[in-house]
Amino acid sequence: MTHRYPTILAIVLMALGLLVPVGETGWIGSGSALACGLLSSMAAAFCLLPGLRGREHVVSGAALLLGAAAPLLLLRGAGPFGVEAPGLWLFVAGLMLFLWQRLEVLARLPGRGIAALIAPGLFGVAVLYLWQIMVVGFAVPQVLLPSPAQVGHVLATRMDILWPDFRQTFLKAVVAGFAIGSSLGFVVALAADRVPFLKRGVLPLCDLMSAVPIVGIAPIMVMWFGFDWHSKAAVVAVVTFFPMLVNTLAGLSSADAMQRDLMHSYAATHLQTLIKLRLPSALPFIFNALKINSTLALISAIVAEFFGSPILGLGFRISAEVARLNVDVVWAVIAIAALAGSVLYGTIAAIERACTFWHPSYRN
Amino acid sequence: MTTDAATLPARVAIGHKGGFVYRFAPIAAVVVFLLVCWYALAVWLNAPLVIDQHTRDETSWTARDLVVGTWSMERPVLPAPHQIAENLRETVFNTPIDSKRSLVYHAGVTVSATLLGFVFGSLLGILLAVGIVHLAALDRSLLPWIIASQAVPILAIAPMVVVVLGNLGLDGLLPKAIISMYLCFFPVTIGMVKGLRSPDPLQLDLMRTYSASQAQTFRKLRWPAATAFLFTSLKVAIATSLVGAIVGELPTGAQAGLGARLLSGSYYGQTVQIWSALVMASLLGLGLVFLVGMAERLVLRSQGAPP
Numbered sequence: 001m002t003h004r005y006p007t008i009l010a011i012v013l014m015a016l017g018l019l020v021p022v023g024e025t026g027w028i029g030s031g032s033a034l035a036c037g038l039l040s041s042m043a044a045a046f047c048l049l050p051g052l053r054g055r056e057h058v059v060s061g062a063a064l065l066l067g068a069a070a071p072l073l074l075l076r077g078a079g080p081f082g083v084e085a086p087g088l089w090l091f092v093a094g095l096m097l098f099l100w101q102r103l104e105v106l107a108r109l110p111g112r113g114i115a116a117l118i119a120p121g122l123f124g125v126a127v128l129y130l131w132q133i134m135v136v137g138f139a140v141p142q143v144l145l146p147s148p149a150q151v152g153h154v155l156a157t158r159m160d161i162l163w164p165d166f167r168q169t170f171l172k173a174v175v176a177g178f179a180i181g182s183s184l185g186f187v188v189a190l191a192a193d194r195v196p197f198l199k200r201g202v203l204p205l206c207d208l209m210s211a212v213p214i215v216g217i218a219p220i221m222v223m224w225f226g227f228d229w230h231s232k233a234a235v236v237a238v239v240t241f242f243p244m245l246v247n248t249l250a251g252l253s254s255a256d257a258m259q260r261d262l263m264h265s266y267a268a269t270h271l272q273t274l275i276k277l278r279l280p281s282a283l284p285f286i287f288n289a290l291k292i293n294s295t296l297a298l299i300s301a302i303v304a305e306f307f308g309s310p311i312l313g314l315g316f317r318i319s320a321e322v323a324r325l326n327v328d329v330v331w332a333v334i335a336i337a338a339l340a341g342s343v344l345y346g347t348i349a350a351i352e353r354a355c356t357f358w359h360p361s362y363r364n
Numbered sequence: 365m366t367t368d369a370a371t372l373p374a375r376v377a378i379g380h381k382g383g384f385v386y387r388f389a390p391i392a393a394v395v396v397f398l399l400v401c402w403y404a405l406a407v408w409l410n411a412p413l414v415i416d417q418h419t420r421d422e423t424s425w426t427a428r429d430l431v432v433g434t435w436s437m438e439r440p441v442l443p444a445p446h447q448i449a450e451n452l453r454e455t456v457f458n459t460p461i462d463s464k465r466s467l468v469y470h471a472g473v474t475v476s477a478t479l480l481g482f483v484f485g486s487l488l489g490i491l492l493a494v495g496i497v498h499l500a501a502l503d504r505s506l507l508p509w510i511i512a513s514q515a516v517p518i519l520a521i522a523p524m525v526v527v528v529l530g531n532l533g534l535d536g537l538l539p540k541a542i543i544s545m546y547l548c549f550f551p552v553t554i555g556m557v558k559g560l561r562s563p564d565p566l567q568l569d570l571m572r573t574y575s576a577s578q579a580q581t582f583r584k585l586r587w588p589a590a591t592a593f594l595f596t597s598l599k600v601a602i603a604t605s606l607v608g609a610i611v612g613e614l615p616t617g618a619q620a621g622l623g624a625r626l627l628s629g630s631y632y633g634q635t636v637q638i639w640s641a642l643v644m645a646s647l648l649g650l651g652l653v654f655l656v657g658m659a660e661r662l663v664l665r666s667q668g669a670p671p
Contacts, residue, residue, distance in 0.1 A: 031563065100501060107500040116504075123505035144528055201390030210600075211649040213607040216622075218644045219630030225408075295514050306614055307630050322527055334516060341515030 007048060007101045013094025014041045014067065020087035022074065027087065033074035035092060040067035044098055060102050067095040068129060075136045082138050092133060099126055146328040154332040161317070162336060169314040170340050172229040173301045177236025182293055184237065185244025186286070193246075193252045194270070203249060209242045218304040227308045236306040240293040247289035251282025284359055287352040294344040298337060402445055409441040410434035439477045451640040464620075467644050473621040475648060477537050477609040481544020488545060489552025489601070490594075496553070497560040497580065497586070508555055517614050518546045522612045540612035540621075547608040548601035552594070559593025560586045589668060595660035602652045610645060622648075 018027055018037050027034040043063035047056055071092055075081075081088060099122065106119045128148045132138070135147040142150065155162070192199040218235050225231035255278045263273040305315025314333050321329040407430070413432040418425045427432075435444040443451075455467035462469060492510065495502045518525075522543045529539040563585050571581045613623030622645045629638035 103501040103505050107504040119501070119504040120506075120508040124509060127509075144531065198394070199390075201385070201392075201394035204391055207392060208650060211603045211653040212646040213603075213610050213649060215607060216610060216626055216645055219626055219638050220635070220642075222630065223633070223635065243430050298515070299518075301615075303611055307627070327528075338512070338516040342512050345511075345515060 004048065006097060007044070009279075010094045010097035010101060011041055011044045011048075012090050013097060014044065015088075015094075017087045017091030018096060020090055022081060022085040022087040027074065030074050033070045036066045036073060037070035040064075040070060040095075060098075064095070064099060064102070067091075071133050075133070085137070087310065088137065092130075096126065096130070114220065119155070143325050143327055146331055150328045151331045151335060154328045155335065158329065158332065161312075162332060164312050165314050165317045165333065166336055166340070167231070168310075168312045169301050169305065170298070170337075173232035173304075173313075174236055174297045176229070177233035177301065178240055178293060178297045180233065181237035181240030181297075182244045182290060185241040185289070189245045189248035189252065190274075192249060197233055199249065203246070206242050206246050206249075210246070214239050214242070215300050215303050218300070219307045222307045227283055227310055229313075232301045232304045232309075232313075235300050238295045239296050239300045242287045243292045243296070244286075247285045247292075248282060251285025252278050254285065255281040278281055283356050284352075287348065290348045291345060291352075295341055298341045299345070302337065331354070375612070379661050399445060402442075403435070406440065406442045406444045407431055407434045409530040410437055413441065414439065421568060438636075439633050440635055443639050447636055448639045448643060451636045452643060455640060456644075467625070467640065470620055470625050470641070471644055471648055474609050474613065474623070474645070475611065475652075477540035477604070477621070478544055478606045478648075478652070479543035480537055481608060482548055482605040484541060485545035485548035485601060485605060486552050489549040489597070490551065490556055493554045493556030493560055494582075498582075503587060504514060507557075510550065513546075514550050518543060518608075522608075522614065526612060528611050540609050543612040544608035548605040551597045551600040551604065555593045555597030555600075556590055559590030562593065563589045595656065595663070598660075599653050599656050602656055603649050606645065606649050606652060 014037070018034065018041065019318060027037065040063050043059055043066060047060045047063065071088055074088060103119055103122060106122070131145075132147050135145055140147075188202070192202045217238060218231075221231045221234040221238075225234050246287035251312070252274075259277055259281075260273065263277050268276070302313075302318070305313045306319055309316040314337055317333050318330050321327070321333075405647070411430060411434055414430055414437070415425070418429075418434075436447070437443075438541070442448070452467065455465060459466040459468075461472075496507055497503070525543055526539040529542070560582075567585055567589075568581070571585055576584070610621070610623040610626070613621035614627055622641050625641035626638055629635070629641065
């Protein structure tokens with residue numbers, strides 16, 4: 001057990017936190033919080049006993065849950081305390097150290113599929129939890145940083161305005177622009193690949209474009225295509241065009257010379273070589289471009305809305321609510337955008353897995 | 365390339381391979397083609413406005429008047445390249461640098477935020493990568509979130525970051541630099557994790573047989589092995605850092621910087637101003653990436669890479 005000492009330190013911190021005064025009333029003021037804290041430290045200490053085997057995870061999970069509940073109960077009863085509650089923060093520090101030790105243990109376990117998601121899931125929950133405790137405990141003004149609970153409340157109650165925003169920005173502008181830009185990039189790449197002269201002219205220029213802040217064309221597109229989603233789709237199309245073009249071109253030349261010579265010796269036509277050899281070997285590159293584009297698309301659509309939009313859209317909502325200091329709504333919009341971006345990325349990654357199962361990076 | 369020659373008998377062969385003409389003729393051709401398209405597009409897009417003007421003045425006009433008119437409008441839908449060049453020359457060379465009308469002044473504001481954010485972001489990226497490579501728990505639990513972090517449209521929350529930090533009394537460069545930092549730590553982390561893991565097991569075993577400490581292995585093996593990866597990521601990072609700085613300037617109320625020029629140009633319909641700010645931003649991006657490329661060459665050469 002190499003992890004004994006940090007775990008012992010964590011338990012000592014938690015127990016110490018329960019003894020040190022918290023505000024004026026202290027832990028005594030909230031009986032349930034004190035009970036949870038005590039039970040949690042005892043469960044954590046129980047984890048150190050030898051011979052627990054599989055039950056260790058259940059016990060440590062209980063310790064974490066109870067430990068997380070204690071500060072929440074305490075803050076609901078009396079908070080905010082701020083710096084006058086050293087006991088509370090000692091307890092939280094101990095809890096986080098304990099969690100870290102559990103993460104170390106989890107990282108050692110062989111995990112695939114769902115099991116591999118436990119560690120990052122725990123980490124994410126811990127960050128949200130710390131955020132909540134800190135914001136409530138130090139009474140951070142909502143204008144600076146709302147707590148996750150407030151953001152969740154907005155997400156639950158204001159869907160009537162957030163859903164049309166999402167539809168405007170994501171389902172209309174991003175999807176249309178993404179499809180147009182990516183397919184155009186793909187087609188131009190095929191054309192440039194067919195004509196080497198064109199390729200030698202286009203490729204260096206497109207490489208240069210990667211150093212250029214293309215999002216800057218947003219005001220021009222808004223002037224040309226109007227305030228509605230068409231202008232945003234145009235920006236997204238231009239932004240996603242170049243990564244697709246460059247990556248597809250790189251992918252098409254990734255099939256090695258031996259394989260191409262083989263196709264040549266079969267007297268395969270250009271089209272046959274393309275479909276049977278070069279496009280399949282370009283697939284990892286094409287999916288790479290699609291993944292890059294999935295995050296780029298959302299960002300550029302939202303930025304483009306800063307330059308003018310009808311009274312809906314995620315970018316519009318952000319700039320409007322910032323001006324009214326409704327920061328909780330802004331964070332709710334960000335949460336939606338992040339979720340949408342992750343889902344888009346995840347979908348593309350899943351399709352990639354299904355299409356390029358033969359690639360070395362997916363072989364076991 | 366051998367099969368290309370076979371499948372394309374009518375291949376255009378200009379100059380010998382690798383020669384100056386072979387390399388640059390296609391680029392020049394594409395550039396000229398784009399310029400021609402641009403001028404044609406300018407005529408097509410601006411023509412309705414010019415025709416409108418003529419009908420309102422009740423003057424007759426010829427095709428020549430139309431073309432000349434579309435290429436010299438004050439607020440065109442699409443300005444012709446020479447108008448942008450003229451505007452650039454005016455705002456870069458013929459305006460004192462400390463003037464608010466000078467594009468050099470605005471570019472300077474943007475570059476300082478870019479560089480500050482780039483330095484912060486690279487340091488953060490390297491630190492995270494070192495942590496991920498050395499701590500198993502971080503590798504499992506943090507790496508997925510770093511990837512997810514890029515799905516957060518930070519550019520979208522840029523206005524809020526600026527407003528919030530402004531409330532805290534942090535004005536000027538720092539809010540913009542923080543946005544740049546958030547954007548550019550990502551490529552550095554991903555590249556450095558790859559780079560720090562690039563030494564093969566044999567080399568790592570050798571370090572173990574020398575009973576090298578983790579710090580020594582890092583300094584003498586992992587870090588040198590990661591340098592090439594580092595610079596590749598830095599080139600991506602500085603370009604995204606520039607984007608971050610420009611977008612970070614949008615909500616500051618159009619005071620200074622290239623982003624502010626874009627915004628004020630879009631408010632007042634000054635298309636030429638937008639385009640020249642865009643061109644300036646592109647040149648800046650190219651220049652910054654070029655500088656990182658130069659640094660890369662110097663460092664890799666000092667490590668004994670073939671020149």
